[in-house]
Amino acid sequence: MTATEDRVALDQWYALGAMQDFRAGEEAVTRLLGEDVRIRCSTGGDIAVTAGTRKLPIRTDYGHLWTSLGSPARPVFDLPESREPDRRAVHCGPVRVRASGLRLIENFLDLAHFPYVHSDILGTEERPEVARYEVEQRRDVDELWATKCEFFQPKAAAAAAGGQISKYMYRVVTPFNVMLYKTAPTASDRWDVIALFVQPLEPALSIAHPFMLVIDDTSTDAELIGFQQMIFLQDKIVLENQRPLLLPLQPGRETPTRADLSSVLYRRWLKEKQWRFGVEEPTAIA
Amino acid sequence: MLRFHDYVLSDSCYKVRLLLGLLGLDHVRQPVDYYPGREHLQPRFRTLSPLGEMPVLEDDGLVLWGAEAVLCHLANAHDRSGRWLPREAEAFGPVMMWLAFAAGKLQALSKARETALFGAEGDLNAMRRQGRAALRVLEDHLTDRGLAGGTWIVGETATIADIAAFPAVALSHDCGIGLEDYPALDLWQRRVRSLPGFVSMAGIPDYF
């Protein structure tokens, strides 16, 4: 597997995992954009990340280790909810997925699959309709937002007792980092934050780093993590069985509907950026 | 009162979740932060299960760890029909044999799944090869049973032999093995999924 030449992809920040997973005196090897990356944690707790002989820049925002193989124009995106003291930060554990990271992000943005993939939890076949929602490309910060999303959910979260109409907002901060904001089951005027930081190892191999900042002082970590992991594993069987594995951006390859506004905007954004990593090459179409 | 220490993504724990559902048994579920928390390796958990093995079942003071032991106990102590663990000589031995198979050679699929999902140490290709070899054994057996008019691993009704083997087969996609090569397994897993009281788990491509 060769390292990518996609300049746009290289000049981004990527999460490599939760800081708590890199223990003093240990070393880990992983991949990023087709290149081997080594993470060394000294006995004193200092972290160094290298690719070959090159030392890579690092950041430690939101309890995660971030790095870049290029020169990002901006720092890691801002997540103001991380500064709210009554939120629980929950790291749900990295999971490998044999699919393009771009497919993971799209699936995260999707509502229409709730009744089928997360039946009787995030949706039910009795109420499958996706009501019109709004999408916006905020060019000043180069982020995509989907707002006024709503969906009936039999069990919206670990702490939910009974069904509710959940309100959602989605925020895509980079092509491989996304978060959703969802009505907190125990505090209806506030939003739970569920984030997916995707580490693209190879064009069709990714590690998902799911992360939550939630208002919930009753559920145990095991319950919160278990709920999120169950949802993610339900999605994984879909992600690994989408064809092609790489995201097709050529018109006519796939068929969006009005419920897919977020993904339509996401694909348009990727095309504007001339993003190539994880994208189906036009010449590959049989 | 049954207290069941469970991890939602564990295929071993799922064997027990499945039998609890099929038997319609009330129980208290105790979620364990197996990953990433490694709660099963903490001293407190090890007082119940010395090797940290899951699942663990507590039944009025009796503590059992390991899926096969728990399946046997539930079938032995909580199934009035006696069908899930038949006692007659021509069925008991075969059920034990296939339980041992599920705990033994078929575990290659479980290890492959854990490696594929969480990046655990190991040669994924070797595990998949071993997994396929185990699947072939079960495929051949179910084909033989099918020609004899049978639909379950042992006997005329489903037993814990079917339950012990089911998760590895139903979750084979997690380690990149589909059921295209295994038509008898494909039919068998559909029959398991239609049993009254069946409960599914994340990773089984399931919708009715």
Add this chain to the structure above:
Amino acid sequence: MTNEWVPLALGKDVPAETTRAVIVEDRELVIWRGADGQAHVWTDRCPHRGMRLSLGFVRDNALNCLYHGWSYAGGGACQRIPAHPDLNVPASIRAGVHAAAEAGGMIWSRSGDQEAALPELPDGTPVCSLMIDADHATILAVAAPEIRLTGVQLFSLRHAGADIHIGWHKVQAGKTMLHAVAEGGTAEAALLLLRDLRTKAEGRAAA
């Protein structure tokens, strides 16, 4: 697949209201059967977001995609999109349909336009579909001299007074699926023969 009919599965292995994934020359196909008993062979891909239809579910005579529940009628047209219950689904949204037929206990498909006759096959006892880690040339070489080639992807073996009809399809390089139906004799005896064939062919392929 070519213009010729290729056997993909035994009919008994695709009961009503089920799907079965098959791989033919590295291409993913889905066989599914409606409640009406009709077998279909389609490209294993939903045109919405590329999800494999073989992981979906059949209700009555429609195949539904696991991802968003898009529902496809037997002719391939998408008839319902659950996220938009009132939408008249455009006729252009269709699954990729291939010719499908059943004969001699097997399900056949092909991809050409020209007329092609299905092989003549008697109704026998279905034995099994068997995956072999060897290419068809090795399998035929190992089975010779007892085989009679009876079609493009069909041969028969005479054994203990019975004829075993074996259709085959190439899964990928080095992997073949056999589909066997016994005319006379017992299915068990035929199965033993097939397993022996598998052992010999894989032994030769590994050598």
